[in-house]
Amino acid sequence: MKGTTTNRKIPMRQCVGCGQMNEKRLMYRVIKTPENELLLDKTGRKNGRGAYICPQEECLQKAVKSKGLERSLKMQIPSEVYESLTEEMKQSHEA
Numbered sequence: 001m002k003g004t005t006t007n008r009k010i011p012m013r014q015c016v017g018c019g020q021m022n023e024k025r026l027m028y029r030v031i032k033t034p035e036n037e038l039l040l041d042k043t044g045r046k047n048g049r050g051a052y053i054c055p056q057e058e059c060l061q062k063a064v065k066s067k068g069l070e071r072s073l074k075m076q077i078p079s080e081v082y083e084s085l086t087e088e089m090k091q092s093h094e095a
Contacts, residue, residue: 013052016068017059027052032073038081040088
C-alpha cells in the first residue's frame, strides 16, 4: 500500500526545565552512564538514565534553578556540566 500514511505514535518527553511536553527528537537528552558520567546524548540512543531538556537556554536555566536535572538523574550535577550544556546549545544554534 503505497502512499498511505501510518499512524505511528510520536514519542513525547517532558522538559526538566519548563515542564512542557515536546517531541523526543526535538529535545536534548542528558544521560548518566552506568559509570556515573554525564553526557549530552545527541543520538538519543546511548545507554544510561536520561533526562530531556528543550533546546532553549531559558529551559536550561530553569532546570538549574529548580534542580530538575539533579532530580531526574538522581545525582549532584557539577557546574561544569551546566557550562558544557550551555556551550553545546550555543554551538547547535549557530550551526
